[in-house]
Structure formats: structure tokens, C-alpha cells
Amino acid sequence: MKFFIDTANLEQIKEAHELGVLDGVTTNPSLMAKEGIKGHDNIMKHYVDICNISDGDVSAEVISTDFAGMVKEGEFLASLHPRIVVKIPMIKDGIKAIRYFSDKGIRTNCTLVFSPGQALLAAKAGASYVSPFIGRLDDISFDGIELIDQIVEIYANYAFNTEVLAASIRHTVHIIKCAEAGADVVTCPLNVILDLLKHPLTDSGLAKFLADAKK
DSSP states (O other): OEEEEEOOOHHHHHHHHHHTOOOEEEOOHHHHHHTTOOSHHHHHHHHHHHHHHOSSEEEEEOOOOSHHHHHHHHHHHHHHOTTEEEEEESSHHHHHHHHHHHHHTOOEEEEEEOSHHHHHHHHHHTOSEEEEBHHHHHHTTOOHHHHHHHHHHHHHHHTOOOEEEEBSOOSHHHHHHHHHHTOSEEEEOHHHHHHTTOOHHHHHHHHHHHHHHHO
């Protein structure tokens, strides 16, 4: 399973990269705003800066909601760097744009996916990635992991090449459950990745080893 970091913070991306487990980055307008990145040119430069740190794919999101606007934005984003993947919302014109980009050889990430039917349409249109938001489903008392199970099964039935990129990851249990379900990718904040390192028995065991080494 690939690990993507969901942020626009360059220092966090560097830290994840140096850890040796970073496979890619996902971003969105909200994450850009959180880092104080404003203005078209600054945002585009920031995408390139991210690509220069990460060795993997970097999802860059369009803000248009009409077909023509998404095509114009997406083509520009794809021209910024070979590792840019154009992030497209799961709407009617978004599906049309994904098909357009697929035919042009431009990779896409279909975002804001909350149902198996949406994931099926994204794969049919040729999306490179589909991003089900499992944490947001959990928030409204639906089982986000069940959605991952459904999408993985459907894609296996028809040998779709679309990768399942589990998003809205809130904690380490989400990561483990996504791995068990067969998700191709998880994207989450750095702190959730680092939480996988933690276990009290590791801490106590290491403390004992170090204490014995001093004897």
C-alpha cells in the first residue's frame, strides 16, 4: 500500500520523505489556504515546490466546476510537472473531464467520492485514482471502511486500473483497516503516519534494553 501525505506544508512533506515511506502528496485549496498560500502564481509555484520534494505523484485540484474550466485548469496543472495528477470533483462535468484527460494521457484523481456508484463511474471514465472520503462518512454514521471494501471488490471484478486512494483518514485504525481491505493508497496528515510508530510495549522494551546495556 502506498502512503501519501495530505498537506501543503513543505516541512511536513520533507519529514515524511526523509522517513523513507512517502509515495506521494495530495493537496486541495483548503490545505493551500491553511499554509497561507494565496494567488494563482504562488499556488502554482507551490505545486512545483512540492513536486521537487516528493518522488511520487502530487494531486493538484481544479477549482472550476464546469467542463471547459476544468479542462483549461487541468491542462495547465499537468504542464507544471510530470508528476502532477489533476484532481477532479465527482460531478457530471467532472466525469466528462476525466474522460477527456484520460483520452489525452493526463492522469486524474477523482475526489469527493462517497458511494460505490460514484467510484464505478470514475473508473469507467478512466480516472487514475479515486478518492473515497471515509472519515467524512464515519462522521455521519456510515461505515467508511465498508465503502473501501465495496470499491476494491468492484474494481477487481472488472480489472479496472483505477487505484483506490482512501482519503479523509483520521487515525491509525483507518490506515490498518484500509490495508486489510486492499486499498492501493492512503492519504493522511503526517501525525497519523507517525502514530503508526507508537506502542507502549515498544517504549518499555527499548527502555529495558538500554538500561541493561548500561550494566
